[in-house]
Amino acid sequence: MVTRRWHGTSTRGSAARIITGIGALFAIIEVVYILLVVLGANAGNAFVQFIKSLAEPLALFFPGLFPIANPTLNVLVNYGLAAVFWLVVASLVARLVR
Incomplete structure (x- = not known):
């Protein structure tokens, strides 16, 4: 039987x-930044600066x-x-699209 x-x-x-x-990716970026700060990563490191440059604008009005x-x-x-915000908003928008 073929289902269409x-x-x-x-x-x-x-x-x-x-x-x-996309919402999950934004939340992951925020969480990675949080982990880098909490674990005391070198703020001068290029990777830390890159993640920070992504996380700050995605944090919107939360900082x-x-x-x-x-x-x-x-x-x-x-x-x-901000991470929770992106997960919730993406979930709500996805439900509206469905």
Whole structure:
């Protein structure tokens, strides 16, 4: 027996997967930056600077949202919120697309 799918459903499902993947990628960038800061990576290293250059614009309005005196905890909280934000927003947009 051959099962046929409506072409539009397959396309929407693919678009939803791409959106979810992009949100996950953005969240991963934020988490990698958090780990580099928390683990004390050399801030002068080219890889650390590259990840930072990606993470800062993706963090949107979250850096400085909660002013915390401890710089490590500040990055953990504010960039962690940004990572969660990207996962939630990508999930909601993917559901709308489906």
